[in-house]
Amino acid sequence: MGITRRSFLKGLGAFSALASLGGLSEIARASKRVKPFREGDVRYFYSTCKMCVNFCGIKVKLQNGVIRAIYPDERRADFYNIGNCPKGVSGLFNTYNPYRLKKPLKRTNPKKGPNEDPKWVEISWEEAFEIVARKLKKIREEDPRKLVWHHGHGKYLLDDEWMKAFTSAFGTPNMVHRTTTCEAAKHVSDELTWGGHEPLPDLEYCNYLINMGGNYFEADQWARWLDHTTIFAKERGMKLVSVEPRLSNLAAKADEWVPIRPGKDVLFLLAMANVLIEKGYVDREFLLNYTNASFLVGEDGKFLRNDRGEPLVWDVKTDSPRPYVEGVKPALEGSFKIGGKTYRTVFQVLKDHVKDITPESVAEECGVPAEQIRRIAVEFGENARIGSTIVLDGKRLRYRPVAIYTFRGLTAKEYGSQNCRSALIVMQLVGALDAVGGFLLHKPGKKSYMEPSKCEYPPQRVDLKKSVFLPHAHHDVAQQVMFTLLDPKKYGLEYEPEMQIFFATNRPFSTSDAKKQFEALKKTFNVVIDICMTETAWYADIVFPDRTYLEAFGYYSGRWTPHARYHTLHYPIVNPYRIPYQNLEIMFELSKRAGFYDEFLEKINEKFKFKNPKFVKGRDYTARDAFEILWRNKAKEPLKKGMKRGFKGRLVSVEERYLSGAEKVFKGPGKPKIHLYCEELVQTADRVIQTMRKHKRVREVFKDWYELGDSEMEDFIRMKLSPLPRKEHAYPTPHRRAKDFPLHLITFKRMYRNQSGYCNVNPILNHVAHNSDHNEVWINPKTAKEHGIKEGDTVIVESRVGKVKGIAKLTHGIRPDTVGISYHYGHWSGDYPEWARKGTWVNQIIEYHPDLVSGMNSFNDTKVRIYKAEG
Amino acid sequence: MWLLAFVLLLFSIGYSQEFKSLEDIAKLIREGKIKVGKDYTMSFGGRFHNIHTKVIGMDCSACHLNKYPKDFLYIRRYKVPVRGAPGVVDRSMCISCHKGGKVATQWYTTR
Amino acid sequence: MKLVRVIDTKRCIGCRACVAACMVENFYNPGDPWNFVVEYEQGEFPNVRRVFVPMNCMHCENPPCQKACDYVGAHAIYKNEFGVVLIDYDKCIGCRYCIAVCPYGAPQYVEKLEPLFPNESFTPYERIPEENRHEVHRFRPNIVTKCTFCWHRIEKAIKENKEHLIGVHPEYTPACDLVCPVDARFFGDIENPDSKVAKIVGEKKAAQLKKEFGTRPQVYYILEGGDY
Amino acid sequence: MIEELKENAELRSRLYWLLSRLYLERPTYQFLLSLKEKLNEIEDSSEGVELIRESLKGELQELSERLGVEFTRLFRGIKEGYGPPPPYESVYMGEGRVMGETTLVVLRFYTESGLGLMEDIEDPQDYIGAELRFMSLLIYRELEGWETGKKREAFNTMKREKEFLEKHMLRWVPKFCELVEGESGEDFYRGVAVLTKEFLTSDYDYLSEVISELSAL
Structure with missing residues (x-):
């Protein structure tokens, strides 16, 4: 035995002397903290998918504590989704991704850059909280506005009231969501027109649907409801016309594909209006x-108003201008001399405005034959069945089974709002708004949306929302933040932001002129809360790992549909990396340590309008506690019950569906009116011009954005803020300026990556199609031939702001004068493996010219040239 | 060339007898007198491969795609571009010999 | 009972949820999909169409793969009484004759087993042990695998005496048919005249692919351009 | 003899514990300081200890920060190609294996040895630090056996220890250690790697000897 011991010790050498560093009492304690591992049975959990913003119902199969598969929740079919998409089905691999963030990380290399190794060091949660809280505390004492909070998908994980509460308790106005990188112009045009957003076509009854470039078979906020309702409507006989430069999956299933030239939609729609009016x-x-079609408009573009400021109509009973009240019979058409000045009704103005915009006059520019535009307009008018009614559930209702739907097609442009407005005008002409089979409004009539902008200057917010620069940006101007940060003085900002927190967003990666976006991240102390080392996280100073939707609590009211309303919930099912905190708990912890916890709780109660139960100051809350309060307030039931189903919903009556919107808010005398004509924009234009005359800086910004000379500036501002969409709105800056770049570049989303930043590391999604792990440059064979490009060639796509490499895909599904590249590819963060970084990062070559009305990012206006890469 | 290849084949399968017609060879294969391959390999240089290339003299492009020289059409790699839509593999060539009553083994029937 | 699938390509929007569902359900080995969507264009700009055709094993009445397998003496492929063509991995010798003869490109050769995340450790999902997997999921190198009509789910129905719920109840329906967001896939017993598949095959003129091979496939298609 | 076995068990348990800490936590200033003090008391030296001793000569605060970065790089699997593949048994054993149930097999081994899931460890349970800690706990179990006179059980536990080294740790840990030795720019971690490798081998030799001796009795 002695030999044994000696030889053993000899083998160890001096190491054995270190034994005392291993504490026996610790070992004894740890040996008590083990539990046997046992395999269990299969269990199912009903929850909500958060792989995008559709909030579909899912049924998660758990075997031995491991997620085995994800199926659709059959009970959700009555409310929203009847199936799932490939992202939803494979969502478990976003959770089981080995490239997840597992512990907080601290940057030790202060230099930030795409090729700078941050030299991450894992730190404890305690240390991470302390570092960030210290910084928060300092900023809050100095000037809380210096904190900028960003979230994108974070909003949909939790609902953004939490974040609104956090930032307002902290005291910063700078909470920035992503809307302008997606659909803000559509929202704003809806808001200006009818005071609400998120309308939907009434597909159950619609007979003729024109889709202006929405690709909702792949990506859309309502995709999983729109897809099957559209398919079923088509089988019922609905005609689907898809107007877009690219044969998207939706266009592939449409009855008619109208490959319009990018940016020219407004011409197409105004020509439709021309035909509709001409044909009656x-x-x-x-x-x-x-x-407001009967309101009287003066030559200055403003309404004739009485001393009380009420707009006037021409009463045919008394032959005089009067406010539209009970007993007044307004003239729809005509020109009237009042007090020596000429006034026309809004409808007359519109009629005169589109008189010369005939299909023939725009056919060439649109790249669509005049006969086709004319035929579609007539079919649309015919199918609208103007004057008809339908009886549903014993109620006689207006029946106009036509609609125009869009998402990014009309939206993601320099003139996004005006393009969208033109579609709304066409639908108003035939009376399709809020009619059966038409275009259903959602919570219409919010007054503040329909008024002129205050045109704030200097801007309070770093994104310039609602300031003189972007007066009707009711939604956060995500892509502007970094540009403002790079030169705050240029925009008149009175402070210089010092710290940015990003919660589940990879913002700089997904907006225009993206390379420049990252420059601003070098200027601030950045904190990222996310599940993966995204490109944004690559520029962080502190990174907090987050839990995924299968590991954490989360809430969002579901997508509304014409027939249903509901609340959705998800909750922890697994936690393979044993991450101790979820997003909300990180916020709790930070506010506690930075000294604004009680204010935070108070603001939560206020923002959510919690009544019973409420958050109580000073008390500690876990995410579960917080969601108990939330769910009891929202769904009026205990959280435990919600966790059994993952949602709570109700179906709506015919009354609520058709009679609670426009009928209630706008119909008849003495009520506010839908804005066929947006007079508020004329008034806004006045204010913008006034401010611009006073402050040189404002002018400089516009000059920079729109490449204008001083002399043309004011006319341009008026044109951009015109009350009716105009022909000029078909000519965004690159169309006018990028003369040496002959081709249009359009961007789009594909099923395998959209609206969720982490699908690039999902092995299933990279394998579902032969080309789902990378994107390609769509080129028409004719164009390719002219440029000597063959299928699979590496090509360079060059715009005025940069160039990218891509792989050529020759397809007849795109216009010869256009190339198309999808988003979501070409990731470069050092944490992603090589196989997850394939494809082309198109955002870096997209020019930035925000929509002056809404702040919308200009994703589809860039002009490019292409050529084969050398060698 | 054709003959040489054939003779080589016969040597390679250890069956050096007098010239036989394709039908006869097919029969012999079916009767098990010519073992198609110990391991039934279809890879390059394998016996089955030889029958198709050297005996019947089929062009490579009948089974292989130019761009993917190492990819056999019959081992369908997922990323092979689609040729014979709606299927992903084109077997129309095979029918001429392997359908009922033709020279080779009947994989496919006329029913 | 004869189980068949009907795929309505007029409805299919090309999303590939069925492909993903199959991969997750059947422990996808990278490179060997059992279900895939063929996508192709027809016509020239601007008169162009794009067609999506989901493909998987056709579970033929005359399966050439079985003939080839018997021919080489492996006898690993068989068609059971429910019309499902299955491969016995214990008998499969990896010769790939079945792949060579299948006109639909269904069988997949497993060269080696690879983790889903290349060069990474197996995820908890991949670590679900063999004893907890159905035999159709117990893969090993040098075998051929293919779509089983989710036999593990059908077998469960049979064992639990729920045959009438095959294709009706989610528990007893193949995963790909379950997840379709536009209801373009149907599964069930064609011999039962009340089943959805029987009705659709009757009403909608469902076609079979590549009839000239005499395989008599048991996956029916409703095709946009008519019969192929 | 029992006394000697007991002493050895305590020593071994402590050493495994120390090693597990080196892989589970990044070295704090305090830890490095006590390590340095301890090493100053020792004259005799092996390659691994010498490397560590050498590395501790400089400023410890700065070293602690540097080692934090290196710890993250070597052990945490931040990204592919950044440091060696992360030290999980499944990573090193999984390749080319038919079924990837390594972690599960390891867990079962823990459970069958009378232990199980170690709740203090947040990593997957086949992490190098977890396996080392398991050994420490298992040997502690052995120690308890000797102390309470349950000799048969203690002996069986020893056999389990040997089996675990044989079937698991020795199959992959040396490979990982060699990667660290070759790749790390920090003497400290090269030393840790050398030590780990050598300790596992000599402990295995020790177990083999003792078990055959005891079996003969």
């Missing part, structure tokens, strides 16, 4: 009763 497809009753 005008719902006069609707225009008079629901819209």
